[in-house]
Amino acid sequence: MSDERKLPYVMAFNEAVSQAMEADPNVFCAGEDIGAFGGVFGTFGGLQAKFGADRVVDTPISEQAIVGLGVGAAATGLRPIVDLMFMDFICVAMDQIVNQAAKLKYMFGGEATLPLTITTAGGGGLSAAAQHSQSLEAILCHIPGLKVVYPSTPYDMKGLMMACIQEDNPTVMVKHKRLLGMSGPVPVEPYAIPLGKANVVRPGRDVTIVAYGRMVHESVAAAEKLAADGIECEVIDPRTLQPLDTETIVASARRTNRVLVVHEAVRFGGLGAEIAAQIQEAAFDYLDAPVGRIGAPFSPVPFSPALEQHYIPSSASIETGVREAMFRSKVGA
Amino acid sequence: MSISPEVQFDLHKRMVRIRLFEEAAGRLAEAAKLPGFLHLYVGEEAVASGVCAALNDDDHITSTHRGHGHLVAKGGDLNRMMAELMGKSTGYCKGKGGSMHISDLSLGMLGANGIVGAGSPIAVGAAFANKYRGRGQVAVAFFGDGATNIGAFHEAANMACALHLPIVFACENNEYGEFTPRDKTMAITDIVDRAAGYGMPGVIVDGMDAIAVHEAALEAVERARTGGGPSLIEAKTYRFYNHHGVQNLGLKYRSDDEVARWKERDPIFTLEDRMIENKAATRQQFDDIWADWRAAIDRAIAFAEESPLPSPDQVLVDVYTTGGAR
Numbered sequence: 024m025s026d027e028r029k030l031p032y033v034m035a036f037n038e039a040v041s042q043a044m045e046a047d048p049n050v051f052c053a054g055e056d057i058g059a060f061g062g063v064f065g066t067f068g069g070l071q072a073k074f075g076a077d078r079v080v081d082t083p084i085s086e087q088a089i090v091g092l093g094v095g096a097a098a099t100g101l102r103p104i105v106d107l108m109f110m111d112f113i114c115v116a117m118d119q120i121v122n123q124a125a126k127l128k129y130m131f132g133g134e135a136t137l138p139l140t141i142t143t144a145g146g147g148g149l150s151a152a153a154q155h156s157q158s159l160e161a162i163l164c165h166i167p168g169l170k171v172v173y174p175s176t177p178y179d180m181k182g183l184m185m186a187c188i189q190e191d192n193p194t195v196m197v198k199h200k201r202l203l204g205m206s207g208p209v210p211v212e213p214y215a216i217p218l219g220k221a222n223v224v225r226p227g228r229d230v231t232i233v234a235y236g237r238m239v240h241e242s243v244a245a246a247e248k249l250a251a252d253g254i255e256c257e258v259i260d261p262r263t264l265q266p267l268d269t270e271t272i273v274a275s276a277r278r279t280n281r282v283l284v285v286h287e288a289v290r291f292g293g294l295g296a297e298i299a300a301q302i303q304e305a306a307f308d309y310l311d312a313p314v315g316r317i318g319a320p321f322s323p324v325p326f327s328p329a330l331e332q333h334y335i336p337s338s339a340s341i342e343t344g345v346r347e348a349m350f351r352s353k354v355g356a
Numbered sequence: 357m358s359i360s361p362e363v364q365f366d367l368h369k370r371m372v373r374i375r376l377f378e379e380a381a382g383r384l385a386e387a388a389k390l391p392g393f394l395h396l397y398v399g400e401e402a403v404a405s406g407v408c409a410a411l412n413d414d415d416h417i418t419s420t421h422r423g424h425g426h427l428v429a430k431g432g433d434l435n436r437m438m439a440e441l442m443g444k445s446t447g448y449c450k451g452k453g454g455s456m457h458i459s460d461l462s463l464g465m466l467g468a469n470g471i472v473g474a475g476s477p478i479a480v481g482a483a484f485a486n487k488y489r490g491r492g493q494v495a496v497a498f499f500g501d502g503a504t505n506i507g508a509f510h511e512a513a514n515m516a517c518a519l520h521l522p523i524v525f526a527c528e529n530n531e532y533g534e535f536t537p538r539d540k541t542m543a544i545t546d547i548v549d550r551a552a553g554y555g556m557p558g559v560i561v562d563g564m565d566a567i568a569v570h571e572a573a574l575e576a577v578e579r580a581r582t583g584g585g586p587s588l589i590e591a592k593t594y595r596f597y598n599h600h601g602v603q604n605l606g607l608k609y610r611s612d613d614e615v616a617r618w619k620e621r622d623p624i625f626t627l628e629d630r631m632i633e634n635k636a637a638t639r640q641q642f643d644d645i646w647a648d649w650r651a652a653i654d655r656a657i658a659f660a661e662e663s664p665l666p667s668p669d670q671v672l673v674d675v676y677t678t679g680g681a682r
Contacts, residue, residue: 077488096488123469123474130459
């Protein structure tokens with residue numbers, strides 16, 4: 024494994040797109056600044072030079088029309104990848120995502136197939152303030168017809184992006200902005216990671232931590248610290264948020280009897296609420312403590328590093344959450 | 357351009373089919389046999405017919421909430437349409453879409469649409485795919501005057517022109533956005549003025565004249581098909597019924613006199629008079645056409661009424677293409 028090729032997260036995305044475009048002439052990309060410039064995060068770098076301006080298309084700053092372009096092209100036989108630069112911008116395209124892409128197949132009695140991938144960049148930590156830092160995945164997971172994917176490593180990024188492109192349903196692929204430069208092993212050959220399958224990042228017997236995106240790494244850091252005190256955390260990364268691999272999460276909860284769900288999104292109404300509800304429905308009798316939730320406070324994402332640092336969950340807040348779950352179980356015992 | 361008697365008959369038959377389908381739907385709605393909303397296309401038949409007669413089966417259209425006419429004009433199956441309006445499992449959408457989402461992808465009809473203006477970006481996508489494949493197909497976006505006040509239309513028009521796509525924007529200006537007159541919601545009189553802002557040619561046609569619409573559509577479709585880029589057609593037309601439902605007179609927002617004036621210009625009857633006057637047709641021929649399509653509509657109603665309702669277990673079917681979320 025030591026001589027395995029390493030790639031940054033951003034290039035794992037790029038390589039998946041490139042290999043998918045080589046394999047299937049129906050795959051094309053469209054979005055703001057993705058052509059000659061290669062995307063504001065470099066995600067589409069070099070692709071226009073390789074595949075031409077007809078397949079890597081610079082669009083106007085028109086999020087509704089960008090997604091509409093994808094919907095119409097997908098419904099008529101192509102396999103589009105459309106990019107919404109920042110996750111916050113999905114709000115501009117919400118009609119096309121929610122009322123059109125997600126529902127077309129169902130409304131048309133199953134006749135339509137929409138192999139559409141919408142890519143975007145979520146998450147905070149760059150002092151990009153309230154309109155360029157949000158984690159809006161819960162809104163998307165609430166919409167029947169959409170699939171939502173959120174990779175945490177370069178390996179997962181390539182495999183999940185490949186799966187999104189091959190998927191015959193509209194899928195939103197969220198990249199975390201602060202993971203773009205993270206390097207890790209990525210096989211050169213094309214591969215796909217099945218959507219809806221969680222990854223047990225770290226096995227453990229005492230507490231289950233469910234986390235995705237950048238919070239996976241904060242959770243692993245917390246788990247390592249807690250291990251020094253003899254608390255063994257199992258860290259589960261769902262990787263796909265819709266459909267969610269509840270089976271893996273519930274099985275872990277039944278073993279550890281304590282669960283903490285961690286996300287960067289606002290806590291209220293976040294994915295943690297759904298996961299906690301599913302766990303109590305499926306594993307109530309196994310729980311030694313209430314399912315804990317770590318998320319952002321109920322405010323827009325603040326600008327100043329002094330505030331944002333406090334706002335985004337960290338390994339320290341996760342560690343506190345785990346200790347609370349352990350403490351409660353002792354009290355209850 | 358001269359439109360042959362054969363094509364004039366084609367336009368006439370499309371319009372008669374739409375008229376009879378819509379009048380039948382109206383009667384069924386009054387008899388409480390159709391669930392949900394019903395937006396009738398009666399009065400605007402010349403637009404869908406004139407445009408769709410200029411298209412091939414593999415060309416694409418996007419439609420509106422007032423979409424039955426577009427699907428009929430594109431060649432839609434009346435049985436499956438009527439069954440869908442009744443929410444039956446034999447309907448175009450297996451009872452899951454209804455009037456506002458009626459569609460036939462095999463005819464390139466990418467759906468009626470319950471969201472005003474939302475069809476145009478989708479038509480841009482179809483046009484992009486058509487250009488990408490290079491098989492000479494075109495896309496037409498149908499929309500009303502009211503849709504030109506929503507952002508989606510402007511994004512779609514601009515993107516289509518920026519990417520030089522094979523598309524025709526076909527505006528049905530019926531003078532009302534739901535229950536509000538056009539002059540209260542925009543400061544321009546002609547929708548076609550918007551075309552220049554995106555760098556595409558635009559033309560105004562009499563939307564009560566199927567031949568005029570067809571001539572404009574032939575020109576715009578040819579432009580799109582031969583790499584000339586997008587066009588906008590503004591067809592000035594009128595809906596004889598209310599925004600939804602079957603009431604047509606005694607409405608608060610428009611006068612009965614106005615309705616009567618537009619009805620004098622009924623697109624079907626004026627075409628018939630013109631063809632008879634030009635000795636291109638006889639009254640008997642038209643009577644036969646009406647009788648034939650009346651029978652077809654009766655068969656469609658019988659088919660729909662005899663069709664089964666969808667079973668409750670169909671609720672979760674076709675949310676996703678394979679499997680999907682739990």
